[in-house]
Amino acid sequence: xxxxxxxxxxxxxxxxxxxxxxxxxxxxxxxxxxxxxxxxxxxxxxxxxxxxxxxxxxxxxxxxxxxxxxxxxxxxxxxxxxxxxxxxxxxxxxxxxxxxxxxxxxxxxxxxxxxxxxxxxxxxxxxxxxxxxxxxxxxxxxxxxxxxxxxxxxxxxxxxxxxxxxxxxxxxxxxxxxxxxxxxxxxxxxxxxxxxxxxxxxxxxxxxxxxxxxxxxxxxxxxxxxxxxxxxxxxxxxxxxxxxxxxxxxxxxxxxxxxxxxxxxxxxxxxxxxxxxxxxxxxxxxxxxxxxxxxxxxxxxxxxxxxxxxxxxxxxxxxxxxxxxxxxxxxxxxxxxxxxxxxxxxxxxxxxxxxxxxxxxxxxxxxxxxx
Ligand SMILES: Nc1nc2c(ncn2[C@@H]2O[C@H](COP(=O)(O)OP(=O)(O)OP(=O)(O)O)[C@@H](O)[C@H]2O)c(=O)[nH]1
Ligand SMILES: [Mg+2]
Numbered sequence: 095x096x097x098x099x100x101x102x103x104x105x106x107x108x109x110x111x112x113x114x115x116x117x118x119x120x121x122x123x124x125x126x127x128x129x130x131x132x133x134x135x136x137x138x139x140x141x142x143x144x145x146x147x148x149x150x151x152x153x154x155x156x157x158x159x160x161x162x163x164x165x166x167x168x169x170x171x172x173x174x175x176x177x178x179x180x181x182x183x184x185x186x187x188x189x190x191x192x193x194x195x196x197x198x199x200x201x202x203x204x205x206x207x208x209x210x211x212x213x214x215x216x217x218x219x220x221x222x223x224x225x226x227x228x229x230x231x232x233x234x235x236x237x238x239x240x241x242x243x244x245x246x247x248x249x250x251x252x253x254x255x256x257x258x259x260x261x262x263x264x265x266x267x268x269x270x271x272x273x274x275x276x277x278x279x280x281x282x283x284x285x286x287x288x289x290x291x292x293x294x295x296x297x298x299x300x301x302x303x304x305x306x307x308x309x310x311x312x313x314x315x316x317x318x319x320x321x322x323x324x325x326x327x328x329x330x331x332x333x334x335x336x337x338x339x340x341x342x343x344x345x346x347x348x349x350x351x352x353x354x355x356x357x358x359x360x361x362x363x364x365x366x367x368x369x370x371x372x373x374x375x376x377x378x379x380x381x382x383x384x385x386x387x388x389x390x391x392x393x394x395x396x397x398x399x400x401x402x403x404x405x406x407x408x409x410x411x412x413x414x415x416x417x418x419x420x421x422x423x424x425x426x427x428x429x430x431x432x433x434x435x436x437x438x439x440x441x442x443x444x445x446x447x448x449x450x451x452x453x454x455x456x457x458x459x460x461x462x463x464x465x
Contacts, residue, residue: 098112098115098116098145098146098147099143099144099145100112100143100144100145100146101128101141101142101143101144102141102142102144103139103141103142104142105125105142105144105210105243106206106210108125108142108144109144109206109209109210112144112146116146116147116148117148119148120146120147120148121146121147121148122144122145122146122213123145123146123147124144124145125142125143125144125145125214126142126143127140127141127142127143128140128141128142128143204229204233204236205233205236205237205240205241207236207241207242207243207245207246208229208232208233208236208241208246210243211229211243211246211247211250212225212229214461215228215229215250215422215460217420218420218421218422218460218461219392219420219422219423219426220422220425220426220460221392221422221425221426221429224257224425224426224429228250228253228254232246232249232250247461250457250461251454251457251458251461252457254425254453254456254457254460254461255453255454255456255457256453257425257428257429257453258425258428258435258453258456258457259428259432259433259434259435260434260453261434261435261436261450261451261452261453262408262409262434262435262436263436263437263450263451264291264295264351264381264436265380265381266301266350266351268380268381269380270350271304271346271347271348271349271350271351271352272350272351272352272380272381273343273352273354273377273378273379273380273381274351274352274353274354274379274380274381274382274383275354275356275373275374275377275379275381275382275383276288276353276354276355276356276382276383276385276411277356277370277382277383277384277385277402277405277407278358278384278385278386278398278402278411279358279359279360279361279386279387279390279398280358280359280360281358281387282358282385282386282387282390282413282414283385283387283413283414283439284355284356284358284385285309285315285318285319285322285355286413286439286442286444287385287411287413287437287439287448288305288319288322288353288355289319289322289326289444289445290439290444290445290446290447290448291353291437291448292305292322292323292326292328292353293326293444293445294445294448295350295351296326296328297326297445298445301350301351302328302348302349302350302351303326303328303349303350303351303352303353304328304329304330304331304346304349304351304352304353305319305322305323305328305329305330305331305352305353305354305355306330306331306332306333306339306342306343306346306352306353306354306355306377307319307320307330307331307332307333307355308332308333308339308354308355308356308357308373309355309356309357309358310332310333310334310357311357311366312357312358315355315357316332319355322444329345329346329349331345331346333354333373336369336372336373336375336376337376339373339376339377340376343377354373354377354379356370356373357369357370361397361398361400361401361402362401367401367402367404367405370405371404371405374405374406381408381409382405382406382407382408382409383407383408383409383410383411383436383437384399384402384405384407384409384410384411384431384433385410385411385413386398386399386410386411386412386413386423386427387412387413387414387417388412388413388414388415388417388418388420388421388423388424389414389417389418390423392422392423392426395423395426395427395430396426396430399427399430399431403431407431407433408433408434409433409434409435409436410424410427410428410431410433410434410435410436411435411436411437411438411439412424412427412435412437412438412439412451413438413439414439414440415438415439415440415459416440416441416447421456421459421460421462422460424456424459424460425456425460428456434451435451435452435453435456436450436451437449437450437451438450438451438455438456
């Protein structure tokens with residue numbers, strides 16, 4: 095395998111160099127914008143830097159050299175440090191390479207802008223079948239009209255927005271109080287999202303909000319919600335057993351909105367999922383939002399969505415958008431679950447780092463890296 099870094103004025107030029115040097119099956123490992131030239135960084139021009147690898151080629155085994163007993167002496171610890179850094183860079187490239195190979199496009203040739211965008215959608219970790227559908231659907235038009243990259247991206251943004259069900263934030267018109275239960279794996283940001291929503295609706299929109307802590311399993315979970323409740327000066331009730339739920343909901347019956355925090359569970363822990371189900375049966379929520387961190391491994395998200403299916407969630411909250419650059423997981427999850435996205439969160443700040451989801455925002459995030 096050969097790995098090489100190319101610097102060019104634009105992506106097309108870089109791809110031309112790569113294909114002529116490494117062959118048409120070369121794999122793009124990484125692309126980034128850089129600035130080169132100029133004086134002390136001034137007047138520098140933007141360039142693209144592309145790291146590419148050629149196919150793995152079986153080379154004949156080298157002749158075994160006799161072992162030398164001389165221990166090579168390294169000149170300085172800086173040199174050793176440099177070697178360590180190089181090794182870790184190579185390790186990262188290999189990790190990247192194996193992840194991308196899963197998504198390698200079929201050998202069928204695509205015209206240049208589609209070829210480039212295909213690889214970029216793969217890097218965004220969009221499910222291969224969805225990429226195939228979008229890109230091959232555009233192939234004949236791209237060949238006929240000679241679409242350039244920006245036209246392809248504009249078309250795909252529209253297509254992704256329309257593939258996403260209309261975003262649905264909390265709907266207050268169904269009943270009062272509107273009761274919303276948040277479920278999801280451990281540590282994805284359920285409690286923080288509830289705090290952000292409580293602040294958004296009580297402080298900014300003047301709604302009467304109540305909180306319910308139904309996570310008495312994890313040490314400190316109730317205190318975490320109570321701290322937010324105290325700061326926002328809104329009531330917090332605790333449900334110790336699912337049977338407590340109807341009593342607690344009655345206490346909050348004069349609220350416009352009741353947000354129920356549940357314990358985080360492993361998607362494989364059937365007992366805990368059953369326990370949440372019993373709680374949901376007692377609460378009789380208006381809506382159930384499934385909370386998913388976009389940092390979840392692409393293949394794990396399907397298991398998570400499947401395991402919680404029996405809880406009949408209808409909406410998806412995506413959290414931790416600030417912790418990754420690959421947003422394809424959102425599209426995969428929406429299509430797989432056939433749910434609507436409700437909110438997007440991008441940071442730990444309560445109440446600022448939350449917004450109502452939208453198809454166009456998600457499409458922009460997914461294709462942001464392609465422009
Ligand atoms: N970077 C980032 N961190 C977040 C975001 N949302 C939540 N967090 C952090 O993620 C961690 C876990 O958040 P929690 O709200 O406690 O998660 P949880 O799902 O309630 O966790 P459990 O109750 O233990 O299942 C905290 O450190 C939060 O500050 C986000 O959008 N971005
Ligand atoms: Mg929590």
